[in-house]
Every structure is written in structure tokens, then in C-alpha cells.
Amino acid sequence: MGPRGTLSAGGHGTRASSTPAKARPAQQTAAIPRDRDSSERESWVRLLTVPGLGPVAFAALLERCGSARAAFDLAVGADGPRRLLEALAEGGAGSGDEGPGTDVVEGQPRTPRPRCPVGPDLAARIRDHAEQSEAILDRVRALGLAVVILDDPAYPARLRQVEMPPPLLFVRGSVAALSAGSAVAVVGTRRPTDGGRRMAAWLGEALARAGAVVVSGLAIGIDGVAHAAVVAEGLATVAVLGGGHAQLYPKAHERLADEIAAAGGAVVAEMPPDTPATRGTFPRRNRLVSGLSDATVVVEAGVRSGALITAGWALEQGRECFLVPGPIGAPASAGCLSFLRSFPGPARVVCGIPELLEDLGLVAVSGQPASASGSPGPTAPAAGPSAALALLGPMERAVAEIIAVRSATADELAARTGLPGEAVLGALTMLELQGLVFGSFGRYVAAGPLARWEPGRDR
Amino acid sequence: MLASLLSATIHGLDGRPVRVEVDVAPGLPGFAIVGLADTALQEARERVRGAIRNSGYEYPPRRITVNLAPADLRKGGASLDLAIALGILVGSEQVRATGRWAVLGELSLSGDLRHVAGLLPMVDALARRRVRRVVVPADGADEAALAGGVEVVAATTLAEAATLLRASRRGAARPAPPRVELAEEVSLDGALVGQSVETAVPDLAEVRGQLEARRAVELALAGSHSLVMVGPPGSGKTLLARTIPGLLPPLADEEARVATIVASVAGAVPVRGLVRRRPFRAPHHTISYAAMVGGGPQLSPGEVTLANDGVLFLDELPEFDRATLEALRQPLEDGQVAISRVGRTAVFPSRFQLVAAMNPCPCGLAGDGDARCRCRPGLAESYAARISGPLRDRIDLWVHMPRVPPAEYVASASAEPSTEVAGRIAAARKMQLDRRGRLNCRLSGRALRSACSMSAAAQAHAVRLADLEGWSVRGTERLLRVARTAADLGGEDRVDCRHLDEAARFRARGRELGRRAG
Numbered sequence: 001m002g003p004r005g006t007l008s009a010g011g012h013g014t015r016a017s018s019t020p021a022k023a024r025p026a027q028q029t030a031a032i033p034r035d036r037d038s039s040e041r042e043s044w045v046r047l048l049t050v051p052g053l054g055p056v057a058f059a060a061l062l063e064r065c066g067s068a069r070a071a072f073d074l075a076v077g078a079d080g081p082r083r084l085l086e087a088l089a090e091g092g093a094g095s096g097d098e099g100p101g102t103d104v105v106e107g108q109p110r111t112p113r114p115r116c117p118v119g120p121d122l123a124a125r126i127r128d129h130a131e132q133s134e135a136i137l138d139r140v141r142a143l144g145l146a147v148v149i150l151d152d153p154a155y156p157a158r159l160r161q162v163e164m165p166p167p168l169l170f171v172r173g174s175v176a177a178l179s180a181g182s183a184v185a186v187v188g189t190r191r192p193t194d195g196g197r198r199m200a201a202w203l204g205e206a207l208a209r210a211g212a213v214v215v216s217g218l219a220i221g222i223d224g225v226a227h228a229a230v231v232a233e234g235l236a237t238v239a240v241l242g243g244g245h246a247q248l249y250p251k252a253h254e255r256l257a258d259e260i261a262a263a264g265g266a267v268v269a270e271m272p273p274d275t276p277a278t279r280g281t282f283p284r285r286n287r288l289v290s291g292l293s294d295a296t297v298v299v300e301a302g303v304r305s306g307a308l309i310t311a312g313w314a315l316e317q318g319r320e321c322f323l324v325p326g327p328i329g330a331p332a333s334a335g336c337l338s339f340l341r342s343f344p345g346p347a348r349v350v351c352g353i354p355e356l357l358e359d360l361g362l363v364a365v366s367g368q369p370a371s372a373s374g375s376p377g378p379t380a381p382a383a384g385p386s387a388a389l390a391l392l393g394p395m396e397r398a399v400a401e402i403i404a405v406r407s408a409t410a411d412e413l414a415a416r417t418g419l420p421g422e423a424v425l426g427a428l429t430m431l432e433l434q435g436l437v438f439g440s441f442g443r444y445v446a447a448g449p450l451a452r453w454e455p456g457r458d459r
Numbered sequence: 460m461l462a463s464l465l466s467a468t469i470h471g472l473d474g475r476p477v478r479v480e481v482d483v484a485p486g487l488p489g490f491a492i493v494g495l496a497d498t499a500l501q502e503a504r505e506r507v508r509g510a511i512r513n514s515g516y517e518y519p520p521r522r523i524t525v526n527l528a529p530a531d532l533r534k535g536g537a538s539l540d541l542a543i544a545l546g547i548l549v550g551s552e553q554v555r556a557t558g559r560w561a562v563l564g565e566l567s568l569s570g571d572l573r574h575v576a577g578l579l580p581m582v583d584a585l586a587r588r589r590v591r592r593v594v595v596p597a598d599g600a601d602e603a604a605l606a607g608g609v610e611v612v613a614a615t616t617l618a619e620a621a622t623l624l625r626a627s628r629r630g631a632a633r634p635a636p637p638r639v640e641l642a643e644e645v646s647l648d649g650a651l652v653g654q655s656v657e658t659a660v661p662d663l664a665e666v667r668g669q670l671e672a673r674r675a676v677e678l679a680l681a682g683s684h685s686l687v688m689v690g691p692p693g694s695g696k697t698l699l700a701r702t703i704p705g706l707l708p709p710l711a712d713e714e715a716r717v718a719t720i721v722a723s724v725a726g727a728v729p730v731r732g733l734v735r736r737r738p739f740r741a742p743h744h745t746i747s748y749a750a751m752v753g754g755g756p757q758l759s760p761g762e763v764t765l766a767n768d769g770v771l772f773l774d775e776l777p778e779f780d781r782a783t784l785e786a787l788r789q790p791l792e793d794g795q796v797a798i799s800r801v802g803r804t805a806v807f808p809s810r811f812q813l814v815a816a817m818n819p820c821p822c823g824l825a826g827d828g829d830a831r832c833r834c835r836p837g838l839a840e841s842y843a844a845r846i847s848g849p850l851r852d853r854i855d856l857w858v859h860m861p862r863v864p865p866a867e868y869v870a871s872a873s874a875e876p877s878t879e880v881a882g883r884i885a886a887a888r889k890m891q892l893d894r895r896g897r898l899n900c901r902l903s904g905r906a907l908r909s910a911c912s913m914s915a916a917a918q919a920h921a922v923r924l925a926d927l928e929g930w931s932v933r934g935t936e937r938l939l940r941v942a943r944t945a946a947d948l949g950g951e952d953r954v955d956c957r958h959l960d961e962a963a964r965f966r967a968r969g970r971e972l973g974r975r976a977g
Contacts, residue, residue, distance in 0.1 A: 409861040411668035421670045429960045441819050442690060442859030
């Protein structure tokens with residue numbers, strides 16, 4: 001991305017018309033030449049990583065100093081904080097539109113004179129942060145991340161519309177993928193059933209083929225399966241991280257993240273690279289998953305699943321929200337069902353992939369599961385899985401056919417195929433190396449093309 | 460009068476000859492032992508006093524000084540009791556000794572001689588000192604006789620030992636004072652315990668299902684590769700591990716010699732003959748650091764040494780103390796462990812094969828069918844992370860053992876019995892010993908490469924496997940060793956792609972462990 005030593009947004013589209021109230025006036029943005037663009041981006045990173053500097057203070061700095069860069073330049077040096085405070089006082093006096101509502105901390109509307117949210121404490125902290133922020137920027141450059149700020153034309157328009165959009169996005173891969181024509185989130189539990197896993201793979205593949213970017217959270221389980229299904233097609237998917245890029249969580253998906261970036265998708269974080277993912281960062285991440293998408297589809301969710309938080313955000317952000325129903329009493333579907341009950345109307349049900357695509361206004365592409373409209377479930381796509389399976393020997397095929405329907409242990413496979421033990425283990429080794437099967441705690445689960453393949457009948 | 464006798468003590472696995480000098484001098488009655496004696500040895504004063512009185516001799520009311528030479532060697536245990544007591548008898552001129560004698564044994568207050576641990580290496584050390592005859596406790600005579608090169612004379616009591624020294628003046632003629640036995644002596648003979656363990660080895664035919672784990676155990680035992688079995692409670696991990704003693708070939712001569720010495724030093728019970736059974740040690744997870752690697756005041760061997768040339772089975776691997784597990788790394792790699800305390804060091808052999816079992820998560824049900832595990836996501840990972848990366852890297856084979864469904868348990872398709880598998884393992888081991896004189900797990904560098912002759916295609920495949928996974932040299936070597944063993948089990952000279960694939964698959968499970976793949 002971009003020339004060395006500078007930060008680029010990775011793409012320059014037309015500037016979106018809706019400017020958030022707290023950002024700078026539009027003409028100023030247009031006047032900033034390109035090289036100043038990158039330094040302005042850097043300044044956003046510098047200011048927004050200052051501990052204790054929130055959106056209100058940041059908005060005040062932008063407004064009164066003209067730009068983040070100007071604000072930061074003022075704060076540097078021994079008497080930086082004093083200069084910054086003076087400038088803020090002047091700026092506050094100079095601009096005509098300020099009133100108690102715009103630059104006063106909420107909750108103190110009766111302050112006699114307009115008070116600036118940046119105090120001497122914060123000003124000193126901005127100055128002291130200079131060194132650390134340089135380290136953060138170095139880290140961003142070293143990792144090859146693009147920084148997209150709220151003012152960038154490349155900032156995804158969908159996300160800009162949500163309340164309190166994250167001012168910074170650190171992006172690995174294609175920034176353009178964030179602003180694709182249509183984007184659908186596929187999320188779900190970290191402990192899916194075989195059926196949920198297969199559903200996620202079908203959905204990921206069908207949505208990606210229909211031209212939508214699949215957005216998810218890179219988590220173990222449904223998220224990962226959905227991402228992987230899209231990557232397997234060589235199409236773009238967007239993964240939103242709970243922490244920073246250098247603290248990628250879960251570690252098991254490091255390679256998947258590489259593949260996503262390589263396949264023209266994007267891995268996004270709103271935190272600087274070294275921020276660890278913690279319990280508190282995931283709900284924020286979920287807000288981005290739904291905010292980056294036109295619609296959110298929950299495949300499987302237990303009653304306390306984080307996927308339901310994403311679904312809740314989607315409704316709050318005015319996006320569509322779909323849930324895949326499951327049998328009553330199945331723990332993995334209990335959350336979906338109770339969500340459907342709690343929000344009848346806005347929460348919609350998925351009754352089949354063609355129907356979902358129709359509801360989303362997407363056009364199914366022929367040769368994919370959606371073409372078999374009216375069937376109880378999507379049938380196997382003609383090309384992909386069958387082609388891979390056609391290359392298998394008879395023993396591998398026998399084993400693969402069983403696993404495609406339902407995960408099984410080596411013993412079960414031996415019993416069902418009637419093959420000798422060594423033959424089953426040999427077949428499993430082959431299937432595993434071809435990526436058609438993976439072992440999970442001794443059970444073998446279909447993966448890759450095999451995960452989307454259903455032999456003839458349904459289970 | 461001064462008496463001087465030869466005896467021995469134990470340092471690590473070696474016997475160390477000790478000269479016991481006893482001076483019985485006029486003066487205020489007293490009894491002092493000098494020469495770096497530990498507590499057990501200081502208490503010899505009380506045992507020796509009682510034993511002498513109760514054997515019909517007179518405890519001289521004089522000033523007794525016992526010097527143990529060499530003075531700078533730390534001495535412990537009770538093996539010097541007999542020498543001290545006889546020294547006092549000779550020093551007080553109740554017994555006259557002739558010849559070059561060495562004596563070993565612990566005394567009871569009644570004057571009975573008791574077995575001491577480490578008799579074999581002590582007698583061995585004395586034999587190397589050109590001692591002609593050694594008096595040992597009667598129940599250790601068989602063990603002492605294994606040393607060779609020295610005449611072993613058994614004695615059951617202090618009086619008998621004194622008679623053996625010949626030339627007793629008034630000695631044995633004296634009637635021993637009366638004694639009252641209120642309880643029969645408890646037999647310390649371990650034969651009973653040992654036998655019950657032996658008969659308790661289950662047959663492999665009793666293990667239901669677990670196709671994959673059976674294969675992993677066979678591979679691991681054939682090349683002495685380290686193995687970890689992961690599965691929910693009741694999946695048969697422990698049962699499978701308990702079949703291992705029945706699958707291993709007996710010890711070879713040199714191995715048996717070392718094993719016998721280790722058993723002698725560790726044993727509370729005397730060794731009856733050369734130890735031929737491969738050790739199988741299964742310490743509980745509350746084991747202390749010193750008990751695992753060795754140590755303590757006597758520099759005693761730990762479990763890693765007791766399992767030398769055999770199997771160290773650690774059930775519930777993540778429950779072991781972290782430091783205890785980390786301490787396994789060096790012995791696993793080097794085959795020996797050096798225990799150093801200020802001023803002394805003992806080196807113990809520790810060529811053990813590590814076999815371990817663990818649950819996939821704290822509740823044990825992760826991956827058990829339909830998401831029955833109630834552990835919070837991420838807990839399985841942190842549970843597995845209790846086993847550090849470096850230790851994990853030293854495990855060659857990982858295998859998951861799913862719960863066996865009741866239908867399968869009831870179904871009576873009989874599994875392969877231990878004898879058949881043991882036959883294959885013995886054949887594969889023989890191939891390895893014939894080829895390089897050592898098992899595959901101890902091949903490395905050039906020896907390993909030349910042992911693993913491969914076709915060009917297989918070579919390219921090995922490179923791909925190693926490269927794909929970003930393995931270290933250590934990882935790649937481990938892959939090749941296991942592949943070599945897989946080929947040996949198949950009776951094949953060359954390693955081909957199938958063997959490499961199988962090795963890679965078993966090793967890869969370690970990396971996926973604790974992460975719910977998907």
C-alpha cells in the first residue's frame with residue numbers, strides 16, 4: 001500500500017455527501033493536497049490514540065484548530081500545551097456558531113461561558129503522547145496497513161451512516177472491498193453443529209457468487225466457515241477483528257486472514273495494531289460487522305451468543321436482519337428462535353438460500369445452490385465439489401460420502417464402510433491433505449468443497 | 460582400640476566405598492559420628508546401641524568416635540549401621556576380625572539385619588575396590604550376587620555377621636536377651652505387589668474401537684516416540700496406556716543391567732534378579748519437581764530415571780505442575796539428567812518414552828458430538844496452553860480419542876490382541892536396531908537422513924510437508940523419525956509419501972489442539 005513512510009487510504013473515490021456534524025467543513029478537505037492527506041491521516045492516528053481523548057474532545061480540536069495536524073503541531077514542544085489551549089480559546093471565540101450545545105460537554109449545558117473540552121491535562125497528554133504515537137505509526141507502516149479516516153472518501157459509506165462511526169479504520173487488503181455494492185454479514189456461534197457449518201458454507205458461497213461481499217468476525221465456528229467458503233471461491237470477504245492486527249484473534253485463523261487479504265478481501269480493525277482483543281472489544285467489533293453490511297444473517301446462535309448482539313446492532317442501525325431457524329430444543333438454534341420471537345417483523349426468517357437472495361435483492365448466479373429453487377434445501381453445485389470428489393479413489397470416496405452427510409469418528413467410518421482400519425486411516429489422511437476433511441477432537445468434519453456437497457438425499 | 464572396616468554408601472546411581480573407623484577410647488561414655496553424616500546416619504547411634512545390647516554383646520561404656528572417610532563425601536542412609544556396630548564390637552575387643560571384609564546393612568534394635576536400597580551398585584563399587592568378601596543382609600543376597608567379582612555372604616543378624624568375621628572370642632556363645640514379639644514382622648517383600656501389577660496389564664483386545672489411537676500407540680512404541688492422547692473422560696485413554704507394558708519387548712542385556720541398578724537404588728524391596736521388564740511409570744499429577752527429575756538430600760533418582768528405557772505415563776497432563784513439565788524437556792532431548800547441588804552432581808540416565816493423556820478441556824467434553832461442552836469458548840485453548848510450546852514441540856504423535864458410543868462398546872467385533880501388536884512392534888524395533896543400533900527416536904542428523912532413504916518424489920513431499928507447516932529443524936526431524944517407524948512397521952526399506960503423510964497427520968494434531976478448527 002502506498003509509498004513508504006506515508007499512510008494511504010488505499011483508494012480515492014468521490015467524497016461522500018454526508019459529512020458528520022462534528023467533522024470539518026467540506027472545502028477544507030478538498031483543499032488539502034495529497035501529501036498532506038497522509039500527514040493528516042497520521043495526525044488522526046496520533047490524536048485518537050491519546051489515552052482519554054474521546055470523540056467530543058477530538059471534534060473540538062478539529063473544529064477549532066482547522067485540522068488534526070494543526071492541533072497536533074501546536075501541542076508539540078515544551079510550551080505546546082499552553083499554545084494549544086490558547087489556540088483553542090481563540091478558535092472557540094472566533095467561530096461564530098458555537099453555543100452551549102456544540103462545544104460544551106454534555107450534561108453541563110448551563111456553564112456560563114463556552115468551555116473547551118480540552119483542558120490543560122489533556123493538552124499535556126497530547127504532547128507526551130508524541131513518542132508513543134510515532135511507535136504506533138511505525139507499527140502500522142511495518143504491517144502494511146492502510147489507515148482510513150472518517151474524512152476519507154474511501155471511508156465505507158455504510159459505516160459512516162451509523163451512529164458514532166469509528167473515526168479510524170486499519171485495513172489490511174483491499175479498502176475498496178469495504179465499499180462494495182452490497183455487503184451481507186454472516187455470523188453465528190463459535191460451536192456450530194454440522195448442519196450449521198454446512199449452512200454457513202452454503203451461504204458464504206451463494207452470497208459471494210451473487211456479488212455480495214460477505215462480512216464476518218473471523219471467529220472460530222460459523223464466522224470462519226463463512227469466510228473460508230468465500231475465499232475458496234476466490235472472492236472478496238471482509239473480516240472485522242476484535243483487537244488490533246498484530247494481536248490477531250483467534251490465532252488459529254491467522255492463515256485464513258492471510259488468504260482473505262490475498263483473495264481481494266479485507267481484514268479490518270478499529271484499534272491500533274497492538275491492542276489485544278478482550279471481552280469488551282467484541283461487542284464493539286460486532287457493531288462494525290453489522291455497520292459494514294446491508295444485512296446481517298445469523299446462522300446459529302445459542303441463547304447468549306455474541307451473534308445476537310450483532311443482530312441487535314443491525315436492527316438498531318436500521319439494517320436488515322435475518323435468522324436461520326432451527327429445530328425447537330436445539331441449543332445451537334435457541335438464540336435465533338428467541339430473537340425471532342422478540343422482534344417479530346424486523347427480524348426475518350431465512351427459509352432457503354434462493355429466498356434469502358431474493359429478499360436481499362440479489363440475483364442468484366447460475367450453477368450455484370440458489371438455482372435449485374423450490375427444493376427443500378440447496379443442492380450441490382454441479383461443478384466445484386463433484387469435480388474434487390471425482391478425483392478420489394473408491395475408498396476415499398466411500399469415506400467422504402459419509403463425512404459429507406455427518407461428521408464421524410474413524411471407528412464409525414470403519415464400521416459403516418466395512419473397510420479395514422488401515423484403509424480408513426489412509427483414506428482420512430488423503431482427504432485431510434486435500435483439505436476435504438479436518439479432524440476435530442477425533443471427529444472428522446467435511447471441509448472445503450465437501451462441506452457444500454450433499455449426496456443425493458438430505459439427511 | 461581402633462577398628463577399621465569397609466562399607467559403602469550411595470551417590471546418585473553409583474556406590475561409593477566408605478571406610479568406617481571406630482575408636483573405642485577410655486573417657487566419659489559418649490558416641491559421636493563425624494564425616495558428613497545425614498540424619499538417618501546420625502540416628503544409627505540409637506539403632507547400633509540397641510542392636511548390640513539385644514544381640515547379647517555389651518555396649519562399651521566408653522568414648523566411641525566413628526569417623527567416615529572420605530570426610531568430604533556426604534553420606535546418608537542406613538547402609539553403614541552394620542559396619543559401625545561391628546566396629547564397636549571389634550574396638551571393644553568382643554570380636555576379632557580377620558581378612559579383607561566389607562559389610563553392608565541396616566540394623567534393627569533387635570539386631571536383625573535389614574535390606575538397604577542400592578545394594579547392587581554398592582557391592583559393585585566394593586568389588587571394584589578389590590574387596591574379597593561382602594556381608595549383606597540375607598534378603599539382599601540375590602541382588603548383591605548380581606554384581607559379580609566378589610564373594611557375597613548373607614547374614615540375618617548382627618550376631619551372625621559377627622560370627623562370620625570369625626575368631627569371635629566370646630561372641631555367639633552368649634545367649635541373646637529375651638525378646639517379646641507382639642506383632643509378626645510385616646513382610647516388606649514386594650513380590651506380591653509386583654505380581655499384582657504384572658497380572659493387571661490389560662490386553663489390547665479389551666480396548667473398544669479407537670482405531671486411530673491404537674495405530675498411534677503402535678507407532679509410538681515401535682520407535683519410542685512421545686505420544687499424547689486427547690479425549691473425554693471414559694474414552695479409554697488410561698486403559699490404552701495400561702496395555703503398554705504388554706506391548707513392549709523385554710530389556711536387552713545392557714538395558715537390563717542399568718534397569719536393575721536403578722531398581723536397586725530406588726527400591727524399598729530387594730531386587731530378585733536381573734530386571735527384564737521394561738519400566739512403566741505412572742506418577743500422579745501432584746508429583747513434586749524433585750520426585751519427577753530426581754534430587755533430594757541423597758540425590759535420589761526421579762521418575763524420569765525410573766522410567767529409563769521404558770515408558771513414563773503422565774495421566775491428566777495439563778494438571779501437572781508447570782515447572783515439573785518444563786523440567787522434562789532436557790531429559791527428553793538428552794536422555795540423561797544432571798542433578799546438581801552445591802558441591803555435588805549426579806548424572807542419571809533418563810531415556811524414557813513420554814506417553815501422556817489429557818482431556819480436551821476442563822469439562823472434558825469438547826468436541827464430543829453435539830456441542831455438549833459447557834466450557835466457555837477459549838477455555839479449551841487455555842487448558843491446552845498449560846503445555847508450553849517447547850514441550851509440545853517435543854511430542855511426536857498426538858491423537859484424539861472420541862468417546863466410544865455404547866453401540867460400539869456392546870458390539871462384539873473382537874479387536875486385535877496385544878500379542879499380535881507386540882510382535883509387530885518387536886519386529887520393527889529389531890529392524891531399527893539392525894540398521895543403526897538404536898531406535899528411530901534417537902536418530903538425528905546424518906544418521907537419520909541416511910536411515911530415511913527416500914525416492915525423489917517422497918523427498919519433495921517431505922520438503923513440502925515441512926515447509927507448509929513452517930517447521931523447525933527439530934520438527935522436520937521428528938516427522939522423519941516417525942515416518943521411518945511407519946515404514947519399519949510396514950516392513951519397508953524406503954520411506955514413501957504414505958509414511959510421511961501419516962507422520963505429518965499425527966504430528967499436526969498437536970498444533971490444532973485446543974483450537975476448535977473451522
